[in-house]
Structure formats: C-alpha cells, structure tokens
Amino acid sequence: MVKLIKEVKESFKATFKVEPLLVFSPGRINIIGEHTDYNDGFVFPAAVDKGIAAAIQKSDTGSCTAIALDLDSKIEFDLDKLKPSKEGSWENYVFGVVAEIQNRNKVVGDFNIVFKGNIPGGAGMSSSAALENSVVFGLNELFELGLTKTEMILISQKAEHNYVGVNCGIMDQYASMFGIKDNALHLDCRTIQSKPYKIDFKKHQFILINTNVKHSLSDSAYNDRRSACESIATLLDVKALRDATEADLEKIIDKVTPTNYQKALYVIQENERTLKAAKAIEDNDLERLGKLIYQSHAxxxxxxxxxxDELDFLVAQAKKNKYVLGARMMGGGFGGCTINLVARNEVNAFEETVSKAYKNKFDKECSVYFIELSNGTHLVK
Structure with a gap:
C-alpha cells in the first residue's frame, strides 16, 4: 500500500507540479451473503488491504484531468459537459461520481486526479466501488462539501447505476467506505446500518483464489437476476425478498418458473445464512462458519x-482438503475469486495443490492472494 501511494503521489507531482491530497480506498471481500444486498437483505463484507490510491488537487486550467496510471490512460473533461462515455470505460466511474454530487446541488470546482490500484482485475473485490469512493471522498475533502460517509456511498452507488449501467446494491461501496481493521461488517442493506464483528481467526486465515476468467454473462445476468427477484417480491406483495419466508414462496410456486422459484429460494436461504454466520463468529465457531460458506456456494x-466450471472446480478442490473449513465463489459470479478459510500452517501446501490441479484441468493459471481485513476509505497523511 505504501509503495502504491508513493507512486501515485510522485506521478501527480511530476504532472501537475503541486502537492496533492492522498486518499486510499480499499477493495472488499464478502464472507457470506451474496446477491442478498439488492434484495434489502444482510451481507457480511470486510474491507481489505488492497485497493485504490488516489492523488487529487484543484485545477486552475479551466478543465479537469483524470489519469488511470495502471491503464496508462488520461482524459480531460469539463464539469458542465458530463455525460457517460462509451460502455466499459473507466472514466464513467469518475464522471458518474461528479455528476451525482452535482445532482445534490453541491459545487465541485475543476480538479485533477491520478489513481492506481492493486486490486486484481475481475477478482470480484470491487475495484469499481473503491474507485468511486476515492473520488467522492477526495472531492468532499477538497471542496469542503460536507457530505457524510453515508451520503458519499449513495453517490458512488448512483454513479454505478446511471453512468456504468450496473444496478448494484450498496454492499461494495459500504464495505469500502466503512471498513474496520480486523472486523467484518454484518450489514443490513435496508437500513444501511452494520454491526462490526471482530473475527478471532485462531489458526486460520482467508485466502482468495482467482480463476482469472470473467465470462461475459456477468453484467446482463446480474441485472436479469435482480429483476427476477423484484418481480417475485411484487407477486408476494412484499417490499423485497428480505421480507419473504420459504412458506410464503411455497404459496406462489405455480405462478413462477421453476428456475425463478429456485433463485428466490436461494436469496431467502442465503439471508438466513448470514444471520447464522454472525452467530458463529460471535461463538468463535469457525467450523460452523465454514459449513455455512460451503452451503452458500452450493x-x-x-x-x-x-x-x-472454474469456480466450482476450485470449491471442489477445497472440499477435498481437511484443512479448509469453507470455500465459495465471491462476487457477482461467472468468474472471479473463491474465498477460502484455511488453516494457517497449511496454506502453502493448499495453494500448491490447487494451482497444479487447476492448471491441469483448464490449462491456465489461477492466482492466490493473501489478504488482511483493513480500515475503510481514508485520507493518507
């Protein structure tokens, strides 16, 4: 992290000849509670020690410049001419945040920003939320906008909806902004309130294994599932699936397709699992937590x-190993990472075995990341 911040600061100073404000905004993991956030449910994320470092300062040139160091990409823009760029462009995250701040009648002046991340691309660790949060946090400081952290994450979320075109829930932005070192946050996505749980990992740790694939279905499938959940909630006459029980769902079994029934059932069951996971962590019962994580993947x-196939293969490999308490896919799906709860002194052996098996099966490498639970978006002194 220190190296990343130094690189961003030096690049900014070399380009703009002034001292910048420095912001670090972390990526996140999610222990359990996947696809429950946009159903007003519970999730269990934590900020991690990988993220986006941003250097930001006011501009006196009459326009703004944003530089994505890791992409070697630069864009200049005017604040009164903001509109979404072509689909998939990184600048939409920046434009979207600025536009949503302006929609709240807050005055942002011209600024320059340089950023770089060390979150592996496509790993499902929310580099997008980290970028959005770093921009809104930096602008809030720079122009003394007086935004609360909750207002900032809602701005980040709206930027993703309106400029990026992903109808995301609030979990990613929340975990990135509000993370607490050594804690996971049991977040109620309806109230946007969370309870921190300090995790006693004893002799275990979380590691991430990246499939290094991202199947193209991801964004459209995400939006499809969200709309399926919303239509079933409407049929059940509840605000969101968070308010439904398995018994409620039974009553409309003949009114929905079998595949949509299973999707809704999953959401209801996964919500329950996050509550059970909170209890397991409270009781220091990592074995119970591991079982819930495996159930989540199923x-x-x-x-x-x-x-x-790649994610399922990695979880199957984890199940064969008695030193792994639990494993599941993490994030939107169709690629990205698995999260694995592994005995600390067996981590290297597990990494070696899995990497070899994955290479044999798919003729490609997987990547293993070691992470620590960290603090949320903050200024770097």
Missing part, C-alpha cells in the same frame, strides 16, 4: 446459477 451454483 446455493449460488445450483439455485442462483451464477457460478461457472
């Missing part, structure tokens, strides 16, 4: 249908 793969 639901995501068999019911919600957002897994893929």
């Amino acid at each position: 639901g995501l793969s068999d019911q919600y249908k957002v897994s893929c």
Whole structure:
C-alpha cells in the first residue's frame, strides 16, 4: 500500500507540479451473503488491504484531468459537459461520481486526479466501488462539501447505476467506505446500518483464489437476476425478498418458473445464512462458519446459477482438503475469486495443490492472494 501511494503521489507531482491530497480506498471481500444486498437483505463484507490510491488537487486550467496510471490512460473533461462515455470505460466511474454530487446541488470546482490500484482485475473485490469512493471522498475533502460517509456511498452507488449501467446494491461501496481493521461488517442493506464483528481467526486465515476468467454473462445476468427477484417480491406483495419466508414462496410456486422459484429460494436461504454466520463468529465457531460458506456456494451454483466450471472446480478442490473449513465463489459470479478459510500452517501446501490441479484441468493459471481485513476509505497523511 505504501509503495502504491508513493507512486501515485510522485506521478501527480511530476504532472501537475503541486502537492496533492492522498486518499486510499480499499477493495472488499464478502464472507457470506451474496446477491442478498439488492434484495434489502444482510451481507457480511470486510474491507481489505488492497485497493485504490488516489492523488487529487484543484485545477486552475479551466478543465479537469483524470489519469488511470495502471491503464496508462488520461482524459480531460469539463464539469458542465458530463455525460457517460462509451460502455466499459473507466472514466464513467469518475464522471458518474461528479455528476451525482452535482445532482445534490453541491459545487465541485475543476480538479485533477491520478489513481492506481492493486486490486486484481475481475477478482470480484470491487475495484469499481473503491474507485468511486476515492473520488467522492477526495472531492468532499477538497471542496469542503460536507457530505457524510453515508451520503458519499449513495453517490458512488448512483454513479454505478446511471453512468456504468450496473444496478448494484450498496454492499461494495459500504464495505469500502466503512471498513474496520480486523472486523467484518454484518450489514443490513435496508437500513444501511452494520454491526462490526471482530473475527478471532485462531489458526486460520482467508485466502482468495482467482480463476482469472470473467465470462461475459456477468453484467446482463446480474441485472436479469435482480429483476427476477423484484418481480417475485411484487407477486408476494412484499417490499423485497428480505421480507419473504420459504412458506410464503411455497404459496406462489405455480405462478413462477421453476428456475425463478429456485433463485428466490436461494436469496431467502442465503439471508438466513448470514444471520447464522454472525452467530458463529460471535461463538468463535469457525467450523460452523465454514459449513455455512460451503452451503452458500452450493446455493449460488445450483439455485442462483451464477457460478461457472472454474469456480466450482476450485470449491471442489477445497472440499477435498481437511484443512479448509469453507470455500465459495465471491462476487457477482461467472468468474472471479473463491474465498477460502484455511488453516494457517497449511496454506502453502493448499495453494500448491490447487494451482497444479487447476492448471491441469483448464490449462491456465489461477492466482492466490493473501489478504488482511483493513480500515475503510481514508485520507493518507
């Protein structure tokens, strides 16, 4: 992290000849509670020690410049001519945040920003939320906008909806902004309130294994599933699936397709699992937590249908190893990472075995990341 911040600061000073404000905004993991956030449910994320470092300062040139160091890409823009760029462009995250701040009648002046991240691309660790949060946090400081952290994450979320075109829930932005070192946050996505849980990992740790694939279904499938959940909630006459029980769902079984029934059932069950996971962590019962994590993956793969061969293979490998308490796919799906709860002194052996098996099966490398739970978006002194 220190190296990343130094690189961004030096690049900014070399380009703009002034001292910048420095912001670090972390990526996140999610222990359990996947695809429950946009159903007003519970999730269990934590900020991690990988993220986006941004250097930002006012501009006196009459326009703004944003530089994505890791992409070697630069864009100049005017604040009164903001509109979404072509689909998939990184600048939409920046434009979207500025536009949503302006929509709240807050005055942002011209600025320059340089950023770089060390979150692996496509890993499902929310580099997009980290980028959005770094921009809104930096602008809030720079122009003394007086935004609360909650207002900032809602701005980040709206930027993603309106400029990026992903109808995301609030989890990613929340975890990135509000993270607490060594804690996971049991977040109620309806109230946007969370309870921190300090995790006693004892002799275990979380590691991430990246499939290094991202199947193209991801964004459209995400939006499809969200609309399926919303239509079933409407049929049940509840605000969101968070308010439904399995018994409620039974009553409309003949009114929905079997695949949509299973998707809704998964959401209801996954919501329950996050509550059970909170209890397991409270009781320092990592074995119980691990079992819930495995159940979560089974639901995501068999019911919600957002897994893929590579993710399923990695979880199957984890299940063969008695030193792994739990594993599941993490994030939107169709690629990205698995999260694995592994005995600390067996991590290297597990990494070696899995990497070899994955290479044999798919003729490609997977990547293993070691992470620590960290603080949320903050100024770097």
